[in-house]
Each structure stands twice: as C-alpha cells, then as structure tokens.
Amino acid sequence: MTTHRILPPAGPARVLASAQLVNSLGDGAYYVTSALYFTSVVGLAPERVGLGLTLAWAVGSGLGVPLGRLADRRGPRGAAVLFALATSGAVASFLVIRSFWPFLLAVCVYATAQSGLAAARQALLAGLVEPGGRTAVLAHLQSTLNAGLAVGAGIGGLALYSGTRSGYLAVFALDAVSFLVCALVLARLPGVQPVVVERGSALAVLGDRPYALITLLNAVLLLRMPLLSLGIPLWVGERTEAPEWVVSALFVLNTVAVAAFQVRTARGVTSLGTAVGAVRRSGWTLLASCAVFALSAAGVPVWAAVVVLVAGAVVQVAGEMLHSAGSWQIGFGLAPDGRIGEYQGFYGTGVTVARTAGPLLLTALLVTWGVPGWLVLGGLFVGASYAMGPAVRWAGRSRPGNAGSGLRRGPRPRTPYDPAEPGSGARVNGAG
Template structure:
C-alpha cells in the first residue's frame, strides 16, 4: 500500500496546487480581464457547481462500472481541458458552458478518486489514507495560493493566463501520475436499480447532515473575511493569518485526528463533537466585534479559527469513515459521488445563506449558525445507526429474492 499511497498523494498534491492558484485569481481574471460583472461570475459559477452536483452520481457509477482509475484519468484530462478553455471565454454564455464543464469534471473526478482509494486500500485504513490526502491537498492549495498571489501582484493579463496554464498543466500532470497506479477492476453488475444510492434514504439523510456541517467552508472563506472588514477592529491582513492557521492545522494534524476513528461509532462521535466545537467557534467569532482594540479582536479571531480547525478535523475524519463504511463495496463510486454533492451544495448555497444570516443578523446570526452545526452534529449518530440497520438487512433481503 505504501507505493500506492505515495502515488495517490502525489496526484492530490499536483492537482490541488493548480486549484490553489486558480481559486485566488479566477474572480479577478473573469471580471478584470474577460470583462464580466461580479454578478455574472457568481451566477455562472453557481450554475457550474449545480450541474456538477447532478453529474456526481452518474459519473461515480461510471467509475464503478468501467474502473475508477481510467475514469479518474479521463476526468482529470477533462478538467485540464475545461481550465484551458477559459482562455477562449469572452462573454457570459460561453463562460457558463465552461463553468458547467469544469464543475462536472471536478465533481466526477472527486467521486472517481474516492472509488479508486476504496479499491486500493483496505477498509480499516481508508480514513487514515484519506486524511493523508487531505493534508496533501491543503499543502498544495497553499503552494498554489502563493503562485496565485504573485499573479495578483503583477495584475496583468499575461500573469492570469499563466495561472490558467499552470492549473491545466497540473491536472494533466495529475492524470499522468494516476496512470502509475494499478488498475482496479470494475465492480460486478448486480441485481437492483442502477443508481441505488438515489433510493437509499438513510444515506441521503447522512449526506444532508454532512452538507449542513460543510457550511464551515463558506463561513471561513467568505463570511469571516467580510466580518473582519465590516464588524471588527482587526486589520484586514488578519484574513491571511487566519487562512494560514487553518491550512497549517489541517496539514499538521489531520492524520493524527483520523487515526482515532476506527469504525462507525467513533466516526459518529467525532461528528457530534465537531458540531459542539463549531458552536463554540461561532460564539467566539461573534465576540470579536466587541471593543475597539485591533490586537484584542485579532486574538479573539485567532481563537475562533483554532476552534474551527479542530471542528473541521473532527468532521472530516468522521465523515470519511461514514461515507466509505455505509457504501456498498461494488457501488463506492456512485455513493461517493452522492456524498460529494454536499460539498457542491455548500459552495453553491452557503454564501447567500450565511451572508444573510451572519452579516444581516450579526451576533444572533452567529449563534443561529452555531446551533445549526450543533444540531447537525447531534443528528449524525442516530442517522448512522438507521443507515447501519438498513445495511444489516440488505443481504437477507437479497438472499430471499434469489431463493
């Protein structure tokens, strides 16, 4: 498993480096170079992730039936092609088309990579391996963000085009790295509905709960920066310090936290504790607006992000174990594709929801958001038990049908 893990990690690191450069520069490229409005960019990206969310399950099913390595390679190449196509965009309609292609390829690639991981790694080690990949991803994002920062400093069309070229080359490189992995045979065709995950109500509930928890992503990337700029006395550079703390925390501690999760009981407990810690983080963020001292506000914000990182680590470790364990071995692709729609939905709906909630309601909004995290965390253990009971009766039902 050692060589496979190193190869998976290398592919994740290369792809996320391109992602990091793209994420910090894309908005300014589309508005400043292409000439679209911020509203057009927001609508286009929202539509792109919406289409990607719909495509995740069928592309994951394709990975199950055709083999996850080949599908992952093709989708990495498709992502590279989509990124390169942004160079040709000059108006809103083609931008939407490319954004949809990008969102589809990215969501499908995530599902195929999870299916590939499940095919190469024994169940007992999947969460730990997934944690190692997450650490590599955050490291790559940090490196890519630094490259993107250089382009922002130059602020020229050529610099932004160079970022797109780097991003496309990174996904091309990731595809080549994935080819070094052994092929995982396609799952055998079994009786029952083709997209069984769409009828698995317990798994849908678990996915919904995880989606609520994933609202920490737009909270950290959008709401906290807006809160710092508009409601606190902290200097604006605090945003960079907080994001650096978050990235470093995931890189350094994700694997350690994941090692403590050994089965569904540990995973459920981990998500429940994540909800409690996220509630505490929201309370601390709310306190950061009190007073006029920049240093005090900065210290409170750092404490809030430290709590958020702990919650993120606990959530990720528990959610990975739950998503893999509750999925049938022959349907990991479609199940991971469905579970991954939570990320797309949080990115798509979270900004508008949290902006209204926190920036509109202030301290009360922070507390409401924290209670949402707490409620989702508390709801996960019974939802997992329900899903586990459904898995326990499935073999009996199938046997009865066959006889």
C-alpha cells in the first residue's frame, strides 16, 4: 500500500493526516494493552477499571460541546495543540498511577482531552478544506487512522507477548510521545480565524432539535462499533464452534479493509442527498451482515463457522464504510458556519452513547436472544438509516439557502481536495 493510498494530496489535509497517523500508532498499542496493564500491573479490580472508564467517557462526552465551542471562539489550531498536549500528559501520568482515585482523575482528563481534540480537529479541517472536499479528506483520515491502529496494535501485541511491566510501560510512553509529536505536527498548520459568537447564542446546538435527532439516529448506526469489539467476540465464544483467535483475525480484516477502501467508498458522497443515500444503503448492508453472522451458529463445522464469520465481517465493513462516508457529510453539511467545533462536539457524543449503551444492548440481543437478536439488531440499523432522510430534510428546512439545497442532487462541486478532480493526486490511490 503506497503512501498516496492513505495520505491525501500535499497541503493542510496531508498535515492533518500525518498528525492522525502519528497518534493512532500510539493509540493502537494503548488500546490492546491498557485494560491488562491496569488490572495485572497496577492491580485494580476489573470492575473498578470498567467503572472508571465509563465515568471518564461520560464526562468527556458531556464536555465535548463546550470544548468544541472553545475551539470555535479561540481558534481550532491552538485548541487542537492544547488538547493533544493534555492527552499526552494524561497518558504519561498512567506510568506512575498505582491506585483507583488517581486513575479515575487521569482517565477523566484523558477522555475530556480526546473529546476536545476530536472537535477541534473537525473545526480545523472545516477551516482549511472547502465544503466539497471534506468528506474525501475525512475518508483519507479514516484510512490513516486504521492503518496506524493496525500497526500500533501489533506493537502492543509484542508487549502482551513479553508480559513484563517494562513492556507495558514502553507502550504508555510511546502513546504519550505520539500525542506530543501530534501536537507539534498540528502546530505546523495555517491558523484558522476564531469565530465571534453573538451574545445570547451560547451552545445553540442544544436547542437544534433536527440536529439532535440526526445525532441520535447516527448513534444507533454507531452500534456497529461495539458490535466488532464486544458483540462478535461474545457471540463467537458463547454461540459458535469457531476458535477464539478468529476474533483477532476479524479485527485485522476490518482495519485493513477500511485503510484500503474507505477513500474509494466515499468518492460519490459529495452532498446531503448522496450522503442520505449512502446511509440508507449502509442500513441494508449492516442488516445483511447480521443475517450472515447469525448463520455461524447453525451447527456447522468449525471451518464453516470461520468462513461464515469472515463473510459476515466483509459485509459488515462494507456497511461501516458507507455509513462513515454519509455520516461525515451530514454532520458537517448541517453544522452552521462558525459553529463547526460546537456542532461536531455534539455530533461526536453519538460515539459515546453507542459505546455506553452498546454493551448492555448487544449482550441482551446476541448472547441472550441469539439468532432473533441479530435480526432485531439489523432491523434497528435499517430503521435508523431510513429515518435519517426525513430528519436531514427537516434540518435542511431550518437552514434556508444553506444545507437544504444540498438535498438536491446536482453537479459536483470541484475543490482542490475533490477525489475526482484530474491531477489532484487522489487517483493514484486506486479509487478510480
């Protein structure tokens, strides 16, 4: 896979992708080792680790909107650098934490800084990339993220294999340094003018009912995230004859597929109309993946169960990429100019809702109900995907002359980051 398959054309978008790649390397290693580090090395009870992480992400999610507003008003580049540095400091503090309360404080800082960094990055991208090119750039960023996570997970696997305290500490040091380097890379970007917000309009997103509905529907579709990390592992262990190592293989398949094909999948999503269509297709695709996964418990031999699970994962990642492309366009397209950070901070709470409610819901549906649970889950995906169209039209009507016009299919806008623009450099990624 060449650099151009992952990174966007030279310019601010490539700098953003480089920053994403650097910190995703550290995060990939952190994600696969952190739980065992806190339980096996630090000595915290698993229940306390789970409680601490749940509380931390609840706090971080709640602060996402005001932190996004801060990025809008103070300038997203400076805010992104600040939040990256705060994340680095939080991860570095894990090296010396030995009890629950310092752990809780550190993970709250970590989750809050991560939420702020995500919102500031989106505001920064909106200030540096023309609207018609944002989904294409986000597709590159997602590919970069997955490539970095895959490599980082391999590094973390070495630490797990060693099973030593020094191995775990090296992973945390790597993650802390990765966010420090990320801050330095982000500082190279051009500045984006802060927004002067009119008095009395604080946190307007909280009163934007159409956008709130869209965020909720997106959260339902984001249940695909805990499906991969929790639902399928539980299903494999409890309901199928497949070996447990297949879970790791499915994770690798997912990250590699997104890194290779997300840019291609996002090429045709250039307006709210095409975004709604992509989300609708994602609902049916995710339903199909649920049906395939359910077949793995049909009393088939081990090899057949593995083949069915792999087939389900292939269909699932296709639905995931369609949803991602449509979701990005909708989230950006309906955010008012000057409030990108605030609105993206709110839109990002859908991830936290899915990760918080997902474990309980998926356990009940898949482990308790079995095959009918898979069909119910697929029905939720289809229902949310079809409800997205009316919700986007409602939101468009409340934004006359702005987002509403994007619901009509028309000529594609040309921008320096349009993947269909001849000579843009995006065609060398094999997406056309």
